[in-house]
Amino acid sequence: MSETAAQDVVARATEVARDVARSHAESVDRDARFPIEAVEAMRESGLLGAIVPREWGGSGARLPELAAAVRIMATECASSALVLAMHLIEAFNLVRHGDSDALRDITSRVGQGTMLLANANSEVGGGGDVSRSKSFLGGDSSPWTWEKECLAISYGVYADAILSMARRSETAPDTDMVYVLVEKADYDLQPTSEWDTLGLRGTCSRGYHVRAQVRDELIFPVPFSTVANDGAGQMRQLILSAVWVGLAEAALDRAHAFVRASARKAIGTVPPGALRVSELAGDVQACRSLLETAANRLDSLRDAGSLENGVMTIQLRNLKVTTSKLAAKVATGSLEVVGIMGMKRDGPFSVERIVRDAHGGLVMVSNDRFLHDNAQFLLVAKEI
Ligand SMILES: Cc1cc2nc3c(=O)[nH]c(=O)nc-3n(C[C@H](O)[C@H](O)[C@H](O)COP(=O)(O)OP(=O)(O)OC[C@H]3O[C@@H](n4cnc5c(N)ncnc54)[C@H](O)[C@@H]3O)c2cc1C
Structure with missing residues (x-):
C-alpha cells in the first residue's frame, strides 16, 4: 500500500469520526443503541473493507493504519470504534485463513464494504x-x-x-x-x-x-486452534487496545482544554490541575507508543508468515492489560482535573461517558485472565 493510500485510511476514519460518530455518540450511549450512522459512514467510506487486500476488492491497509483508524474513532465514540475493531478482527481472520472459494467470495464482499461481521x-x-x-x-x-x-x-x-x-x-x-x-x-x-x-x-x-x-x-x-493461535488472538489484543488508547486520548484532551481555559482566566499562574495533566500526558504517550510498536511488529510478522510467536503473544496480552488499565486511570485522573464539569453529561469538559466506557476495557476480556495466561507462559519462557 502506498503512503498516500495508508494516510487515506486514517483520513477517512478521521472524517467519519468527526463528521458522523461525534454528533451521535451521546444518543448512542444514552439509548444504548447501535451506532447506525457511523457504521453506515464506515461502510460508504470503504473502512469496513480496508483490511482486505486489493486483489480481493479492499484497500489492503496495514495494521498500524488500521490501529490508528480505530483509535481516532474511539476519541469520538468508543462504541463505533469497537464495532469497527470487532469487524476488523473477523475480516482479518477471513483474509488470513479463509482459503476456499466460498470464503474468498465472502472476503470480496467484505472488501467491497457490503458486509458487517x-x-x-x-x-x-x-x-x-x-x-x-x-x-x-x-x-x-x-x-x-x-x-x-x-x-x-x-x-x-x-x-x-x-x-x-x-x-x-x-x-x-x-x-x-x-x-x-x-x-x-x-x-x-x-x-x-x-x-x-x-x-x-x-x-x-x-x-x-x-x-x-x-x-x-x-x-x-x-x-479453530490455528485461527486462534495464528492471528485471531494477536489481532484482537492489538485492535481492541486501539480503542482503549483512543479513550485515554479523549479524556486527556478534555483535561488539557480545561487547564488551558483556567490558565487563560488567570494569566501568569499555573492551574493546579496542570501538573496532573502533564503526568497523564506521559501515560497517554506511553500507551500510544506501545500500540504503534505492537502494530508495526505484528505487521512485520504477518509479512514474514506465521504469527505463532510466544514472546509476541505475551507482549500483546500486556498491551491489552496496560492500555485498558491506563485508559481507566487517565479517564479518572482527567475527571479529577476537571471536577464537577467533568461529571456532567454535557459541556465541553464532560468526561463521564469516557470514564464509563474506559472501565469496559478492563473486563473485555478480563485482565486477570490474560495475566494468568502470561504467568503460566513465563515459567517456561527463556526471555520476556
Ligand atoms: C463490550 C463487550 C463486548 C463484547 N462482545 C463480544 C462479542 O461480540 N462476542 C463474544 O463472543 N464475546 C463478547 N464479549 C465477551 C468478552 O469477550 C468476554 O468473553 C467476557 O467479557 C468475559 O466475561 P466474564 O467477565 O463474565 O468472564 P471471565 O472471563 O470468566 O471472567 C470473570 C471473572 O473470573 C476471573 N477468571 C475467570 N477465569 C480466570 C482465569 N483462568 N484466570 C484468571 N481469572 C479468571 C476473571 O478475572 C474475572 O474476574 C464482549 C464483552 C464486552 C464487555
Whole structure:
C-alpha cells in the first residue's frame, strides 16, 4: 500500500469520526443503541473493507493504519470504534485463513464494504475462555445444525454474518473445534439477556441463543486452534487496545482544554490541575507508543508468515492489560482535573461517558485472565 493510500485510511476514519460518530455518540450511549450512522459512514467510506487486500476488492491497509483508524474513532465514540475493531478482527481472520472459494467470495464482499461481521465465541459458563465449546455441528450432512448459548454477540442483529467456533461433531472433544461463518439468512437469534450497561452501551452486546445452518463450504479449512493461535488472538489484543488508547486520548484532551481555559482566566499562574495533566500526558504517550510498536511488529510478522510467536503473544496480552488499565486511570485522573464539569453529561469538559466506557476495557476480556495466561507462559519462557 502506498503512503498516500495508508494516510487515506486514517483520513477517512478521521472524517467519519468527526463528521458522523461525534454528533451521535451521546444518543448512542444514552439509548444504548447501535451506532447506525457511523457504521453506515464506515461502510460508504470503504473502512469496513480496508483490511482486505486489493486483489480481493479492499484497500489492503496495514495494521498500524488500521490501529490508528480505530483509535481516532474511539476519541469520538468508543462504541463505533469497537464495532469497527470487532469487524476488523473477523475480516482479518477471513483474509488470513479463509482459503476456499466460498470464503474468498465472502472476503470480496467484505472488501467491497457490503458486509458487517460479528463474533459469537464467548459461551455462557465459559466467560472469556475460547479454548473449548459445548456447542457442536449436528446432523448427518451439510448443512449442519448448530446451536449455541452465547454470552454476548455485539451488534448481533445488525450484522450480515456471524463467525464462531464449534466442536467438529457431537462426540468430538471440547477442544476439537472448527471455525464457521454463517450468513444472516442461515441463523436465528433469540435474545437471552439485555445490554443495559455501565459503558460501551452502543455495542448492543446482548446474550443470544443461536440456531443456525452451517454449510460445509463456509467452514474454515484450518482448525479453530490455528485461527486462534495464528492471528485471531494477536489481532484482537492489538485492535481492541486501539480503542482503549483512543479513550485515554479523549479524556486527556478534555483535561488539557480545561487547564488551558483556567490558565487563560488567570494569566501568569499555573492551574493546579496542570501538573496532573502533564503526568497523564506521559501515560497517554506511553500507551500510544506501545500500540504503534505492537502494530508495526505484528505487521512485520504477518509479512514474514506465521504469527505463532510466544514472546509476541505475551507482549500483546500486556498491551491489552496496560492500555485498558491506563485508559481507566487517565479517564479518572482527567475527571479529577476537571471536577464537577467533568461529571456532567454535557459541556465541553464532560468526561463521564469516557470514564464509563474506559472501565469496559478492563473486563473485555478480563485482565486477570490474560495475566494468568502470561504467568503460566513465563515459567517456561527463556526471555520476556
Ligand atoms: C463490550 C463487550 C463486548 C463484547 N462482545 C463480544 C462479542 O461480540 N462476542 C463474544 O463472543 N464475546 C463478547 N464479549 C465477551 C468478552 O469477550 C468476554 O468473553 C467476557 O467479557 C468475559 O466475561 P466474564 O467477565 O463474565 O468472564 P471471565 O472471563 O470468566 O471472567 C470473570 C471473572 O473470573 C476471573 N477468571 C475467570 N477465569 C480466570 C482465569 N483462568 N484466570 C484468571 N481469572 C479468571 C476473571 O478475572 C474475572 O474476574 C464482549 C464483552 C464486552 C464487555
